Amino acid sequence: MPEVKEFVSAIKPTWCPGCGNFGMWEALKRALAELGWEKHEFSVVWGIGCHGNGADFLDVQGMHALHGRSLPPAAALRLTRPDLQVVVEMGDGDGYGLGMGHFIHTVRRNSDITVIAHNNQIYGLTVGQASPTTDHLMPTVSTPGGVLEQPVNPIGLALAEGATFVARGFAGDIPHLTELYVRALSHKGFSLVDVFQPCVTWNKHNTFSWFRERVYKLEAEGWDTSDRVKAFELSLSGFHDLTCAADECRAPLGVYFEEQGVPTYEDGVPAAQVPGWSHASEPRDISSILAKMS
Amino acid sequence: MSPSAPYGKEVRIRIGGPAGFGIKAAGQTLARLFARAGYNTFDLTEYPSLIKGGHNTFHLRISEEEIFSHVMATDVLVALDAATVGLHVAELTRGGAIIFDPGDVAATDLDLAGRDDLCLVPIPLTDIVYEVGGIKIMRNVIALGAVLGHMDYPVEGLAESLRSQFAHKPPKIAEQNVAAAIAGWEAAREAPCAFPFHLAPRVDQPSTVVLDGNEALSLGALAAGIGMYAAYPMTPATSVLHVMAKHADSSGVVVKHTEDELAAINMCIGAAFGGTRTMCATSGGGFSLMVEALGFAGVSESAIVVGLLTRPGPATGLPTWTEQSDLRFAIHAAQGEFPRVILAPGDHAEAFELAWKAFNLADQLQTPVIILGDSYLSDNHQTITPPDVGAVTVDRGQLQTTGEVENYERYAVTPSGVSPRVLPGVIGAQQIVNSYEHDAHGWAAEDAETRVVQNTKRLKKERTARDLVPAPRFYGPPDAAVSILLFGTTKMPTLEAMKWLEAEGVSVNMMQLTTVWPFPTQEVNSYMERATRTLLIEGNATGQLEGLIREQCLREIGHRLNRTDGRPFSPEQIYSTVHCILGACVNLTTAGAVPDIEGGR
Numbered sequence: 001m002p003e004v005k006e007f008v009s010a011i012k013p014t015w016c017p018g019c020g021n022f023g024m025w026e027a028l029k030r031a032l033a034e035l036g037w038e039k040h041e042f043s044v045v046w047g048i049g050c051h052g053n054g055a056d057f058l059d060v061q062g063m064h065a066l067h068g069r070s071l072p073p074a075a076a077l078r079l080t081r082p083d084l085q086v087v088v089e090m091g092d093g094d095g096y097g098l099g100m101g102h103f104i105h106t107v108r109r110n111s112d113i114t115v116i117a118h119n120n121q122i123y124g125l126t127v128g129q130a131s132p133t134t135d136h137l138m139p140t141v142s143t144p145g146g147v148l149e150q151p152v153n154p155i156g157l158a159l160a161e162g163a164t165f166v167a168r169g170f171a172g173d174i175p176h177l178t179e180l181y182v183r184a185l186s187h188k189g190f191s192l193v194d195v196f197q198p199c200v201t202w203n204k205h206n207t208f209s210w211f212r213e214r215v216y217k218l219e220a221e222g223w224d225t226s227d228r229v230k231a232f233e234l235s236l237s238g239f240h241d242l243t244c245a246a247d248e249c250r251a252p253l254g255v256y257f258e259e260q261g262v263p264t265y266e267d268g269v270p271a272a273q274v275p276g277w278s279h280a281s282e283p284r285d286i287s288s289i290l291a292k293m294s
Numbered sequence: 295m296s297p298s299a300p301y302g303k304e305v306r307i308r309i310g311g312p313a314g315f316g317i318k319a320a321g322q323t324l325a326r327l328f329a330r331a332g333y334n335t336f337d338l339t340e341y342p343s344l345i346k347g348g349h350n351t352f353h354l355r356i357s358e359e360e361i362f363s364h365v366m367a368t369d370v371l372v373a374l375d376a377a378t379v380g381l382h383v384a385e386l387t388r389g390g391a392i393i394f395d396p397g398d399v400a401a402t403d404l405d406l407a408g409r410d411d412l413c414l415v416p417i418p419l420t421d422i423v424y425e426v427g428g429i430k431i432m433r434n435v436i437a438l439g440a441v442l443g444h445m446d447y448p449v450e451g452l453a454e455s456l457r458s459q460f461a462h463k464p465p466k467i468a469e470q471n472v473a474a475a476i477a478g479w480e481a482a483r484e485a486p487c488a489f490p491f492h493l494a495p496r497v498d499q500p501s502t503v504v505l506d507g508n509e510a511l512s513l514g515a516l517a518a519g520i521g522m523y524a525a526y527p528m529t530p531a532t533s534v535l536h537v538m539a540k541h542a543d544s545s546g547v548v549v550k551h552t553e554d555e556l557a558a559i560n561m562c563i564g565a566a567f568g569g570t571r572t573m574c575a576t577s578g579g580g581f582s583l584m585v586e587a588l589g590f591a592g593v594s595e596s597a598i599v600v601g602l603l604t605r606p607g608p609a610t611g612l613p614t615w616t617e618q619s620d621l622r623f624a625i626h627a628a629q630g631e632f633p634r635v636i637l638a639p640g641d642h643a644e645a646f647e648l649a650w651k652a653f654n655l656a657d658q659l660q661t662p663v664i665i666l667g668d669s670y671l672s673d674n675h676q677t678i679t680p681p682d683v684g685a686v687t688v689d690r691g692q693l694q695t696t697g698e699v700e701n702y703e704r705y706a707v708t709p710s711g712v713s714p715r716v717l718p719g720v721i722g723a724q725q726i727v728n729s730y731e732h733d734a735h736g737w738a739a740e741d742a743e744t745r746v747v748q749n750t751k752r753l754k755k756e757r758t759a760r761d762l763v764p765a766p767r768f769y770g771p772p773d774a775a776v777s778i779l780l781f782g783t784t785k786m787p788t789l790e791a792m793k794w795l796e797a798e799g800v801s802v803n804m805m806q807l808t809t810v811w812p813f814p815t816q817e818v819n820s821y822m823e824r825a826t827r828t829l830l831i832e833g834n835a836t837g838q839l840e841g842l843i844r845e846q847c848l849r850e851i852g853h854r855l856n857r858t859d860g861r862p863f864s865p866e867q868i869y870s871t872v873h874c875i876l877g878a879c880v881n882l883t884t885a886g887a888v889p890d891i892e893g894g895r
Binding site for chain 2: 009010011038039040041043045048053055056059060061062063064065066069071072073074075076077079080081083084101102104105269270271272274275276277278279280281282283284285286287289290293294
């Protein structure tokens, strides 16, 4: 069983001191160690962004994909390699902006992968533009007059498309986030953990302290995780805006919704039951197909 | 100007009418019928991008001899509406027949362009439908019966085909169709003029298959052991998805109709990471969306196969027509520089062969391989000798799928540029398959030295590829009056024209670039060095292959033939062009008639 430190690569993290990505990195290593996943039993796929730089900091068998395109290769890997668990790390601009189409379609397939969204509500690596989850009316370098759109509601979208595990974590609470990761990684079917991950350099609004004043834990309140509609309502209440006082706009953390036993996309694909490479050890016999063409 | 004569060894049939009249289905039934009866067939489907209405045609060539392409002449025109007659009367050979429904248009009102040599075969298609208690779409089956009746060809084979075609439906449906076909057959035999030649089933002919280019590509991919096919529908590539989906479960292929082409190619890269042989196919528009990921496959050294089956662009262009204008696009697609292989099958047999070879090349080189085809290949069926499945080999290159590895470096520098590939799942195979520039392990790297080392390593694979890719193919005598250069499907009408020219004693040879990238510079140089006159034929306006030859070989082409109207080159056009180059232009009698040739034809 690998220890937490064995997942640390030889590359020293280059995130800004205090970046929320550190907490997410730590929580994932702890969750993998707790689950006892050996390095050859899973793969991690990253998109592009500050979160994606984490591909260098984790010692795994992984893939650093294109911006916005982490989900298709991850889903295909899962489909063609039933022997591997697949984890996706994506950003909010990456996964909910450029990659939004893939996100919705991967959710509705119930692909058996775990998606961890590094949601810092800003574009970090391209120095501070508004992201799809930036709060309404927040000024940024690309929106000096404030963001006019409503922020994307990833939890609500995932619930609407039939996601079977939807949770929200906070990078400032590593033990709780580790718990969420363990549950998501253990879930059979699509699981989303959207994580509030404060960007200490470019997002001066949604800071660690801003979140600490607002977050609360669903499990502490005896939340029923089996009601999709209630979970959807909760996802709407989770919205916050710039002027909202801490006691009015509370941000729930924990598992919003969970449903076991729903068939995954992979379950429905006969060819997905063996590793794809096993079909190409020798030429395939196509004589019966040819016979129908004469 | 008189129409050309019919040719005693083949029959050309055109079925025309609005979309939704079952024209393609009827035509394919006929093609299969004659293929089973020992004839060579080639069909050309022409259709606008709509589902009902418009003007569709299916042109079928049936020959006792080996044929390579479609021709423009027609001996029997089946007009499922009145407009078809006026649109195609000019291509009818002397004494050609028009099968039409007098319920659509009276014989006296047919637009015959003043011709009096034609044989009018009135068949009350709609009346017969009601007599047999059928539905209106069955007019096509009656017309098929009429075609056979007119040619004095037995109807039993058609009846048999219809019974097997409708085997999954209630028996009544099949019998209605059979009755309809027989009624059409009998009605045609009452026509006042005899068909100039007699067709009969041929015996002791070698067995053949009838397939279109997309089927041939799919079969090649299946034979190669493809494990995942991902695609978004786009004409003319769409039917690859259908073929793959049909055989997915029985063959063990994961087939995914994705949300878009971005997902399709990125899924291929993910599947390739896991060691699966994988392919996506699309046309120019979808390929445009795939471009960034093509570069990802290049820098991450992912073994993927991409089908680029082109049509006239830009943008939506002419969706259902053909063009060869994406050659430069395929060669240059994606930012940065990385090795790629581009194979251009020239016909159906090559589509099968180059498809399975593409998978070997992708694995051997760990880089994207593009199969460059077009609508002329994708859509049209040809009778061919069954693909040689015994020749198929699987070479996965340097690949470790299971076990254990120590101190693994995914991007280790090697003399060939190809690094040993160890799959995830192997103990110790930690790696990052990376879209960033990276070091030997796969970790992102921006230092100057690593960049140059890795970029150089990747580009070395282009040199390695030169020894692995299929060589150009040569046809005709070594020395000829005219030497033709081309790539892709233009091969088909060119071979046909060469057959006619050879019969006249005009010597022509041809060099076909089966691999267009890496560019076969030496071979083109040698060929052009020896040529008396060169003719380059390509289906684009700007001379993309011509420009490549200028760039790679520093040579000028003598003559060129380009086409951009969406229609394929016809052998008639190529035949005429060669004669013109030799100083004696042959004025073909109509826009597409087969020339009358003394001797062989």
